[in-house]
Amino acid sequence: MANIKTVEKKSKAQSMGMHTEVLTGRTQQKFFNPDEAENFYYFGTYDVDFNKRTDLDVKDMTAPEANKEIDKLMSEGYGTIVIKNPQGKHSLGVGILNKLNLIFEGSLGYFGMGSCDGPTVRINGRVGWSCAENLMAGKVVIEKNAGSCFGAAIRGGDLICKGSVGARTGIDMKGGTIIIGGDAGAFTGFMMQRGRIIILGDVGINLGDSMYDGTIFVGGKIGSYGSDAVDADLTASDQDWLKRKLKVAEIGENFDVSKMKKIVAGKKLWNYDNLEPTEKKGAI
Amino acid sequence: MCGIAGLIHRGKSSNVGSELQGMLQALKHRGEDSTGYALYGDTDGKNFIMRFKVGENVGEGSSSIMEDVSVYDERKKIVDETIKELGAKIVKEERTLPYSLRYEISYDKKDLLDFSQRIESIPGVEILSMGKSLEVIKDLGNAKAVCDRYSLDKLVGTHAIGHARMATESGVDIKSAHPFWGYPFSDVSVVHNGQLTNYWNNRRALENKGMRFMSECDSELIAVYIAQKMREGASLEEGMKDSLTGLDGVFTYFVATKDSLGMAKDTMAAKPLVLYESDELVAMGSEEIAIRSVLPQEIDTYDPFDGEVKVWRI
Numbered sequence: 001m002a003n004i005k006t007v008e009k010k011s012k013a014q015s016m017g018m019h020t021e022v023l024t025g026r027t028q029q030k031f032f033n034p035d036e037a038e039n040f041y042y043f044g045t046y047d048v049d050f051n052k053r054t055d056l057d058v059k060d061m062t063a064p065e066a067n068k069e070i071d072k073l074m075s076e077g078y079g080t081i082v083i084k085n086p087q088g089k090h091s092l093g094v095g096i097l098n099k100l101n102l103i104f105e106g107s108l109g110y111f112g113m114g115s116c117d118g119p120t121v122r123i124n125g126r127v128g129w130s131c132a133e134n135l136m137a138g139k140v141v142i143e144k145n146a147g148s149c150f151g152a153a154i155r156g157g158d159l160i161c162k163g164s165v166g167a168r169t170g171i172d173m174k175g176g177t178i179i180i181g182g183d184a185g186a187f188t189g190f191m192m193q194r195g196r197i198i199i200l201g202d203v204g205i206n207l208g209d210s211m212y213d214g215t216i217f218v219g220g221k222i223g224s225y226g227s228d229a230v231d232a233d234l235t236a237s238d239q240d241w242l243k244r245k246l247k248v249a250e251i252g253e254n255f256d257v258s259k260m261k262k263i264v265a266g267k268k269l270w271n272y273d274n275l276e277p278t279e280k281k282g283a284i
Numbered sequence: 285m286c287g288i289a290g291l292i293h294r295g296k297s298s299n300v301g302s303e304l305q306g307m308l309q310a311l312k313h314r315g316e317d318s319t320g321y322a323l324y325g326d327t328d329g330k331n332f333i334m335r336f337k338v339g340e341n342v343g344e345g346s347s348s349i350m351e352d353v354s355v356y357d358e359r360k361k362i363v364d365e366t367i368k369e370l371g372a373k374i375v376k377e378e379r380t381l382p383y384s385l386r387y388e389i390s391y392d393k394k395d396l397l398d399f400s401q402r403i404e405s406i407p408g409v410e411i412l413s414m415g416k417s418l419e420v421i422k423d424l425g426n427a428k429a430v431c432d433r434y435s436l437d438k439l440v441g442t443h444a445i446g447h448a449r450m451a452t453e454s455g456v457d458i459k460s461a462h463p464f465w466g467y468p469f470s471d472v473s474v475v476h477n478g479q480l481t482n483y484w485n486n487r488r489a490l491e492n493k494g495m496r497f498m499s500e501c502d503s504e505l506i507a508v509y510i511a512q513k514m515r516e517g518a519s520l521e522e523g524m525k526d527s528l529t530g531l532d533g534v535f536t537y538f539v540a541t542k543d544s545l546g547m548a549k550d551t552m553a554a555k556p557l558v559l560y561e562s563d564e565l566v567a568m569g570s571e572e573i574a575i576r577s578v579l580p581q582e583i584d585t586y587d588p589f590d591g592e593v594k595v596w597r598i
Contacts, residue, residue, distance in 0.1 A: 087580060088571070088573045107572060110571065125582060126585050144584060145584075145585070146587075148556065148587060164586065165587075166553060166587035183589075185590055205590065
């Protein structure tokens with residue numbers, strides 16, 4: 001007998017455009033088993049205490065030195081770290097794989113917060129290209145603007161920019177949510193595969209170009225649609241989710257989500273059969 | 285990869301030589317093959333300043349052929365004679381390096397086409413810049429090395445653009461280094477980060493219209509393209525907007541004139557640019573760290589969008 005609870009959850013997720021296909025082929029999914037918890041070890045992670053707080057001035061440090069220092073502080077149990085004077089340095093805060101409250105008092109350069117899994121980050125400035133690339137989980141909030149390739153290839157978590165972002169936001173993203181308070185540049189959602197992007201302002205040309213799946217919500221004007229990006233109906237559950245998400249993100253709480261446009265993949269561009277390329281070869 | 289930087293002070297002068305050196309040095313990881321400065325200094329505006337070279341830097345990493353210094357002397361002598369024949373007068377001359385010279389020239393004609401064609405018809409001689417305020421200084425090495433070699437850190441002016449180059453498709457030499465002079469326009473210079481894919485088509489068309497190319501660096505096309513548009517009567521901004529469709533490829537570039545500084549970004553927005561803008565100062569660069577070298581305090585910066593053109597005046 002089918003599990004009704006699971007079916008409801010699945011159809012709800014599908015109606016919101018989270019995914020519309022069942023993974024098949026050679027894709028392997030392994031789920032965490034609580035019974036095996038004692039055998040589970042996530043290399044490079046620490047148990048930290050959020051009430052244990054410290055400041056770190058990185059003004060005279062290189063990025064590797066600053067990142068090593070953050071790692072050292074986490075190993076000592078510090079759960080809240082305030083970074084002073086980041087001054088646009090590249091690759092700060094990368095590879096953090098545990099829960100952590102991280103606050104940057106200033107701006108970051110390229111690749112800030114890349115490949116992270118779990119931290120809650122607030123950046124009281126601006127970020128350069130490829131912020132939070134490959135984010136797996138956690139929350140990253142940017143108070144000002146962001147450069148191009150914002151949230152490239154993220155798998156999960158919430159990535160929020162209160163200002164405007166450059167081109168190719170959410171390129172190749174495979175999950176998670178990106179929320180933009182201002183405008184977004186060209187090729188937003190380029191080749192996205194899953195996840196959701198919310199833009200409260202305007203967006204540039206070629207929106208959602210060559211997207212496989214996932215959903216983009218736009219509050220302002222759209223420069224142009226990319227190949228295979230099409231409009232979809234904004235449902236009541238979409239609106240509920242948008243309201244909740246914007247509230248949690250502390251951004252556009254009073255925004256009229258009912259007027260937002262919903263863009264999804266038309267699925268005419270790619271071959272959506274169930275065969276992997278090697279299997280297809282065999283079938284021919 | 286290459287890095288570009290530029291700044292313009294509005295309503296005042298500053299030590300732009302030192303400021304640009306700091307910005308370009310912060311971008312040195314984007315390329316150290318050569319570094320170039322286009323500095324707009326405070327002058328009385330009476331004489332033309334001509335920066336030119338009579339040979340190449342043949343130091344380590346250079347792709348140029350070594351020549352005897354006596355050849356440089358010979359070329360200089362011909363340049364001096366040609367200037368005299370053109371009815372111009374050398375008011376002041378400096379020979380910073382055996383191959384690099386700076387002349388202040390009294391010349392009462394406005395059109396520099398004939399003048400520059402005659403000078404550059406001398407084999408081995410290239411005018412790096414000509415103008416009443418502009419001085420283009422470019423050489424092999426990183427920003428600090430070039431700044432020290434030419435003592436640029438004391439130069440006071442209103443605006444400047446510069447380039448840190450990683451040579452990809454043309455040689456490691458001064459002729460392929462940026463900035464490029466907007467030949468034959470007085471005080472026009474260009475720096476570029478990116479790659480132009482319709483270089484040869486445009487080059488052939490422009491050469492047919494009488495424009496000259498000194499290198500095979502695709503970035504030179506932008507300087508010549510804008511110069512040709514201005515020659516046809518377009519304003520700087522109009523010429524730059526036209527380039528968004530006329531030039532194919534990925535690019536972010538800056539153009540500077542005697543009293544203005546502009547930026548343009550291609551419609552794919554594939555090349556980076558971070559911009560800070562206030563009533564007193566506009567500073568921009570390929571990375572935020574370039575701007576931080578002149579403004580270490582917390583500031584608001586942003587990335588211009590695809591297809592954006594902006595021009596600021598002093």
